[in-house]
Amino acid sequence: MHLPFLPFKAMETAAVLWTAALVAVGVLYWFLCLMGSAEVKGKRAVELKMGSITRDMVQDNYAQYWSFFRRPKETVDSSEKVPAFVDTFYNLVTDIYEWGWGQSFHFSPSLPGCSHRDATRLHEERVVDLIGARPGLCILDVGCGVGGPMRAIAARSGSRVVGITINEYQVGRARAHNRKAQLDGKCEVVCGNFLQMPFEDSSFDGAYSIEATCHAPRLEDVYGEIYRVLKPGGLYVSYEWVTTGLYRAEDPDHVETIQGIERGDALPGLRAQEQIEGVARKVGFEVVEERDLALPPSGPWWSRLKMGRLAYWRNHILVSIMTVLRIAPKGVVEVHEMLYETARHLTRGGETGIFTPMHMILCRKPIDANHKANSSY
Ligand SMILES: C=C(CC[C@@H](C)[C@H]1CC[C@H]2C3=CC[C@H]4[C@H](C)[C@@H](O)CC[C@]4(C)[C@H]3CC[C@]12C)C(C)C
Ligand SMILES: C[S@@+](CC[C@H](N)C(=O)[O-])C[C@H]1O[C@@H](n2cnc3c(N)ncnc32)[C@H](O)[C@@H]1O
Secondary structure, three states, X not given: OOOOHHHHHHHXXXXXXXXXXXXXHHHHHHHHHHOOOOOXXXXXXXXOOOOOOOHHHHHHHXXXXXXXXOOOHHHHHOOOOHHHHHHHHHHHHHHHHHHHOOOOOOOOOEOOOOOHHHHHHXXXXXXXXXXXXXXXXXXXXXXXXXXXXXXXXXXXXXXXXXXXXXXXXXXXHHHHHHHHOOOOOOEEEEEOOOOOOOOOOOOEEEEEEEOOHHHOOOHHHHHHHHHHHEEEEEEEEEEEEEEOOOOOOOOHHXXXXXXXXXXXXXXXXXXXXXXXXXHHXXXXXXXXXXXXXXXXXXXXXXXXXXXXXXXXXXXXXXXXXXXXXXXXXXXXXHHXXXXXXXXXXXXXXXXXXXXXXXXXXXXXXXXXXXXXXXXXX
């Protein structure tokens, strides 16, 4: 009487097992391939590469980077090697940034009721108004990353934008994004060092840098180059990473936070807010306006970092699984851990108010600059 019931039970169990297996495969696929892709889709977890570094060299490159930027600030500061290590840094982090943050590698004030994506775009479009970018002008993006800001600024203003980055891998990514966004007619990307730019004197109508000049060992070198390539009367705006007036060098917590930011972001040494204006004037600029865009009424720029904590854990599990499966090269877990630590220090810097990534300075190259320069020789 019970005989027909047994096979039915076995079939039911098998069906349950098969369904569970299928669901598990589906969840794994979703976890590995779909989830955690950048806000503007383009990078997925399974596509993480380490820039132009070959798989077997990732761990070595990370070790070299870490031992260089862990050194006392005074020895990093003056080193001629900084641009090469910054290049290594971006080989290591570019894909992780795109995957976990998007195509714009900077912060923005959080705005109530506004998505991160919109807040980012508005922070970028502010540049258009500040430097008066418009159709027919050619604008320089100093330290352009993979071109998120460049595309927003070209689309909004109608200007042609030329970006420069030291990292060859970013050049390839930026050009691919430009083509995909059908902005390759307006946006151009060049690989080079912003301390010695491959551009003619007085060749740009305007210029901007978003969270990039902090990588220069001496700010006067990059500001001097920007001054050189700008046309007289041209405007330049920069969003600078600086310590604020609340920073106390005698407070060990402050020092630990700032050093943590420097180590994890390839910075030769953060400058103080009040130094920026003097450097701009020293190279010849007139300073039109200077303001910390992080101050109220702006919402906290670090809230996006805090909200992302759960996602960082998921990402940590993902990169660990992918390293075990040999999909990602060895060393990615360490790089990811370094970024996690950096996010902690950046958040602390924001919460204590000792650090801002958006000290805005707007400068003009004097209209009679070339005349002045010629007559002084
Ligand atoms: C201007 C610079 C970069 C600023 C930011 C774009 C990046 C600073 C710290 C980065 C991140 C920290 C944590 C990562 C997280 C652990 C990972 O799972 C996903 C990516 C992060 C969120 C990553 C994204 C970019 C940053 C916010 C510097 C270099 C001058
Ligand atoms: C944090 S990213 C910001 C990128 C971009 N401005 C954005 O907001 O998305 C800093 C950029 O500066 C570039 N950079 C740093 N040092 C450089 C140098 N010496 N010459 C050229 N580019 C440099 C990096 O390659 C990177 O593209």
